[in-house]
Structures are given as structure tokens and as C-alpha cells.
Amino acid sequence: MKSPWSSLAVLARLVGGAAFVVSPAGAxxxxxxxxxxxxxxxxxxxxxxxxxxxxxxxxxxxxxxxxxxxxxxxxxxxxxxxxxxxxxxxxxxxxxxxxxxxxxxxxxxxxxxxxxxxxxxxxxxxxxxxxxxxxxxxxxxxxxxxxxxxxxxxxxxxxxxxxxxxxxxxxxxxxRGRGDGSASEAARPWVWLGAGAAFAVTSGAPGAQITLGAGFPLTGITSLELGGALSVTPASVGLPEGSVDVDHQQLGAHLMLRAGGGAHWSLTTGLGASAWCLQAQGTAQDDDVRGVRDTTCVGLASARARLMLRWRDVSLWAVAEPGLVVPTVRLRADRRTDVELGRPWFAATLGVGWQL
Known part of the structure; x- marks a missing residue:
């Protein structure tokens, strides 16, 4: 039979133990x-x-x-x-x-x-x-x-x-991120390859293009992206006197800022500038009139927004890029028709990226 003193000892230990976990009032x-x-x-x-x-x-x-x-x-x-x-x-x-x-x-x-x-x-x-x-x-x-x-x-x-x-x-x-692929986007450089369309005129068919480039981290939320685009089918512009097919090449850089994101996605926006080179080939509606080919290079200022879905080191990209050509490029036919190119300019691209 336990003595009353042993019960008191157990109680004392319980009370003493509680003193270490209960904070004084108001503390x-x-x-x-x-x-x-x-x-x-x-x-x-x-x-x-x-x-x-x-x-x-x-x-x-x-x-x-x-x-x-x-x-x-x-x-x-x-x-x-x-x-x-x-x-x-x-x-x-x-x-x-x-x-x-x-x-x-x-x-x-x-x-x-x-x-x-x-x-x-x-x-x-x-x-x-x-x-x-x-x-x-x-x-x-x-x-x-x-x-x-x-x-x-x-x-x-x-x-x-x-x-x-x-x-x-x-x-x-x-x-390199989690085992499920939510890697830190800005921790490593990345490369991408994409395909899309570039709209240089308000009327007419856009030209298809391929894009490629690379991104380099600057800080936790900023990066520098270098890239280019090459037309694979020309943009077609219809004129009363005939039509003009326009090919292009683009090379430039963008400073990007991470606007938001989660474990498997991110949204980045940025501003940049590019060199935009054009080759225009005219085709006259009248067989007696000869079409003329001309080339030029101008500047292109653009804003870029990119939505990226990521799994491990691989990502899918959707890019929207509105811009403005400086100075203005005009198509003229027989000195009567005047069409501006790149005022405004817009490109939409879908692609795949890879972190190195």
C-alpha cells in the first residue's frame, strides 16, 4: 500500500514540472x-x-x-x-x-x-x-x-x-529545387526554343517565326534575356497594286522582373529593345509592272509578358510581346499607296525551356 507521502511526492513533481511550462501572468x-x-x-x-x-x-x-x-x-x-x-x-x-x-x-x-x-x-x-x-x-x-x-x-x-x-x-x-520540379527559376541560367506569329500590320496575314534565346539571373527576381527570332513564312500585305511578302530577323535583349508565381508556375514581365531587319518582295497585280525587292534594319522597342509552367528542369512558355518600330517603316506602291509596318507590332509565341 502506498504511503500518503509518496502521493504527495508525485503531486509535488507534477506541480514542479508545470512550473517550467506555465508562463507568469502577463509575460x-x-x-x-x-x-x-x-x-x-x-x-x-x-x-x-x-x-x-x-x-x-x-x-x-x-x-x-x-x-x-x-x-x-x-x-x-x-x-x-x-x-x-x-x-x-x-x-x-x-x-x-x-x-x-x-x-x-x-x-x-x-x-x-x-x-x-x-x-x-x-x-x-x-x-x-x-x-x-x-x-x-x-x-x-x-x-x-x-x-x-x-x-x-x-x-x-x-x-x-x-x-x-x-x-x-x-x-x-x-x-535545383525540389524533387517535384519546383526549382528556383532564378538560380540557374536557362535556354528556350519556341514558335509563333509576328503581326507587323493591322491587315494582312502574319508571318510565322521561330525564336530561341537564353536567360541569365541577376538578382532573386530579375533576369536578363538575350534572344532572337527568324521568320519561316513571310507576312503578306495586300495592296491595290499587288502584294508584298515581308521576311524578318530579330535580335535583342530584355530585362525581366518576376511578377508572381508558385511551386510550378511563374509570371514575368519586362522591357527590351531589338534590331529588326526586314526584306520586302513586291509582286505587282499587273503583269506589265515589275515588283521590287528592298531591305532595311530598324529598332524595335517591346514589352514582354511570359507565363511559364514548370516540371523539374523543363518548362512550357507562353509569351505575348507588343512593340513599336522606330523609326517608321513604310511600304509604297507606285507612290500612291503607303502602308506602315510595325505601328503597332505584336508577337505571340509558345515554346519549351530548359534550365541548365
């Missing part, structure tokens, strides 16, 4: 800022991390980042932590292959730590990651337990199999 919980970027997010693990932090007594402030490359995301962690006066740090979870890793900014030491988990099982890795991140915020790396304030006795790390180290550059697999 504000420390804040951890959870930052996620849709392009690199591992939602399951992030939710586990946030739940574990709340269970450990932290208040979690969620923030969404617009960056699309790992380096820019890591650079933002100290900034997000500094925006909240009560924050002890910030954390982001990045998917790598079928699992992932976490980066933890500890504000007290102004250091960034990387948490790796050895398990290849996504559910197990997500749980291990959550425990280790909570431990990092509770028992700061480099902080001795005897340095803790009186009454503050944080628990020892609950999972030593998750490796913690000073942060190094994200692994190549993180820069």
Missing part, C-alpha cells in the same frame, strides 16, 4: 519568425517546426518571402528577425530531394545554423527537423546551461541525430 512569449518562400518551401516540415516551437513556449510569426533562390532567402533571415523586437531568431525550411533541411538564425549570437537530418523518410525527417529547431531556440548553440537565468533550466536536446552546424551555402540540390 510575453519570445517570438520566432518562420519564413517560407513558395519556390523552395517544404510545407509539411514547416508546419511541424511551427507547431513544435509553439509547444515549446514560443510565439510564431509567419512571413512569406518573394525570393526564388536559396542565397537570397538566407540573407533575409536576419532582416525578418530584426523586424520583431521580441524575436529570438528566425527559421526557414527548404526542401532538398524528398526531404529537406532548416536554416536557423539565432539572434543572440548573430549566427546562422544549418540543421540536417539523416533520414530519407519524409515524415521522420520532418519530425526530427522540428525537434532540433525547437532545441536550437531553447538551448542556444554556444550558450552554457550555467549561464541561464535563475529558474531557467532548458532541457537537453531531444534528438542528437539531427546535425547542427554553421551554415554553409545551400547544396546544389536545393538550388
Amino acid at each position: 510575453e512569449a519570445p517570438v520566432v519568425v518562420s519564413v517560407h518562400a513558395p519556390e523552395m518551401d517544404w510545407p509539411e516540415a514547416r508546419r511541424n517546426v511551427e507547431a513544435e516551437l509553439r509547444a515549446s513556449g514560443f510565439e510564431v510569426e509567419a512571413r512569406q518571402s518573394a525570393v526564388v533562390d536559396p542565397g537570397s532567402l538566407l540573407a533575409e533571415l536576419p532582416l525578418y528577425a530584426a523586424q520583431e523586437p521580441r524575436s529570438v531568431g528566425s527559421v526557414t525550411v527548404v526542401r532538398v530531394g524528398s526531404t529537406g533541411l532548416a536554416y536557423v538564425w539565432v539572434r543572440d549570437h548573430e549566427r546562422l545554423f544549418r540543421v540536417d537530418v539523416p533520414s530519407a523518410e519524409a515524415n521522420v525527417a520532418a519530425g526530427m527537423l522540428a525537434l532540433r529547431v525547437a532545441d536550437l531556440m531553447t538551448v542556444r548553440p554556444g550558450k552554457r546551461q550555467e549561464d541561464s537565468p535563475p529558474g531557467d533550466h532548458p532541457a537537453a536536446p531531444r534528438d542528437s541525430s539531427a546535425a547542427v552546424r554553421d551554415a554553409s551555402p545551400p547544396p546544389a540540390s536545393a538550388a
